[in-house]
Amino acid sequence: MADLLRRLGERAVVAGGSLAGLLSARVLCDYFDEVLVLDRDEIHDRPENRRMTPQSHHVHILLKGGEVATEALIPGFTEEMVSVGSVPMLAGRDIIQGSAFGFGQRWDGPITLHSQSRAVLEHCVRKLVRNASDRIVLRSKSTVRGLQYDADRGRITGVEAESAEGKRERIGADLVIDATGGGAGAMRWLSALGLPIPFVEEVKVNFGYSSAIFELKDGRDWKGALIGGPPPKISYGGLVMPIEEGCHIVSLGGRFGDFPPDDLDGFRAFAKQLPQPTIYEALEKGTPRSEVKSMRFGVNRFRHYERMGDLVEGLIPIGDALECVNPTYGQGMSSAAKQVKALSDVLAAHSGLDTPLSEIVKEYLPVAAEVATVPWRQANFNDFVYPQTEGDRSAFTKEEADYRMKLQMLSLRDNDVRLRLLKVGHLLEPPSILFEDEVAAKVAAME
Ligand SMILES: Cc1cc2nc3c(=O)[nH]c(=O)nc-3n(C[C@H](O)[C@H](O)[C@H](O)COP(=O)(O)OP(=O)(O)OC[C@H]3O[C@@H](n4cnc5c(N)ncnc54)[C@H](O)[C@@H]3O)c2cc1C
Secondary structure: OOOOOOOOEEEEEEEOOOHHHHHHHHHHOOOEEEEEEEOOOOOOOOOOOOOOOHHHHOOOOOOHHHHHHHHHHOOOHHHHHHHOOOEEEEHHHHEEEEEOOEEOOOOOOOOEEEEOOHHHHHHHHHHHHHHHOOOEEEEOOEEEEEEEEEOOOOEEEEEEEEEOOOOEEEEEOOEEEEOOOOOOHHHHHHHHOOOOOOEEEEEEEEEEEEEEEEEOOOOOOOOEEEEEOOOOOOOOEEEEEEOOOOOEEEEEEEEOOOOOOOOHHHHHHHHHOOOOOHHHHHHHHOEEOOOOEEEEEEEEEEEEHHHOOOOOEOEEEOHHHOEEOOHHHOOHHHHHHHHHHHHHHHHHHOOOOOOOHHHHHHHHHHHHHHHHHHHHHHHHHHHOOOOOOEOOOOOOOHHHHHHHHHHHHHHOOOHHHHHHHHHHHOOOOOHHHHOOHHHHHHHHOOO
């Protein structure tokens, strides 16, 4: 077994063994004698749609920024996915984008994406993380019910876990990661102990999804298709992405009660009303390979742990537990991977020093919030285009919305702007590159 980079403690407990939890375990195994990952689901050694991750039935795009971060954390990740059937796609060429205005121009931009089912993606991550170190122990059918807290030291000292048979166990930990997804997780555990909880920013988006797997007929000149808009007039859309075994996953979505149905006929009828017939025609000629699954997504949530002055020590939220945004924009997994990469970087920066763990956590939380702010703002900017979206719009000015709209229009004829938008959209570059002088000058010239 490889040596620790620096010993920060005997054990870290990760609550939640999905993407954020697994990647966190990979990082923490360089600093703790044992990393115990507890997940309430039954997890097998194969690709599967798990009960506790019902979102697995829907399209899961891995943005390039998420892929790069994941590859950095678990080298060989992309190769592993391709070896089990992931489909490479040139972002500007292989994915067509259509709205009521017509189709966007196709181009050979520099970004190659990899498309697969969420189940395969998670399986590849799990396999590589497990192979990375014997120090990582993954225990399934184990639900974290609460935290242990040492009031004298003001710090979390472990978790209380419950097995599928109802047996409770107290497990000591020097660090606890909440990677339990978008549910209440650590918020509930902290409240139960009478401890302060962070301010939660919420934006109500009221979104509904339905998805099914299809085998599509050959003869298309695209691998993926995104059809919808322009918003706010047209608030529904559809997305088709290739997955392994020659199949495609098709997700349809709508807002504010206009949700796609969960039966095949209704699904097709919803596809028929999209502003371009591409998806409907593909479905008509294709063969369904699964039933239709539906899901609602109500609220974008950002839990501002970084703003807590009286933060309890020994706890880190990661992934959807920190920030959970409208899945329409395909950012959740990438945000999680980038948060974990940031944790890895902060820990590495202290590996040769004797900084206490509590200080490292304090340094990390604002960094994680900064990482999460980018997808948060991107999602909310798009969601606030709809007047029915409820939330604090004060940080989302009309000036910036107009500026971004003009950038979109410019990108139709300006390759530099198009590339910048693509890189920001894929979380590869910060949004600030959209506001640099030379870009602002081009926008001003449009007045
Ligand atoms: C319909 C839909 C479509 C989406 N599409 C995309 C997309 O295209 N691209 C993208 O990047 N993201 C997408 N997302 C978001 C993505 O699914 C999440 O951002 C991502 O799964 C977050 O990972 P996570 O590990 O934080 O949480 P999750 O994947 O939700 O995992 C949480 C884990 O915690 C476990 N758990 C829960 N409670 C406990 C407990 N008390 N004790 C122990 N274990 C517990 C669960 O079993 C689960 O394994 C989509 C989401 C939805 C709803």
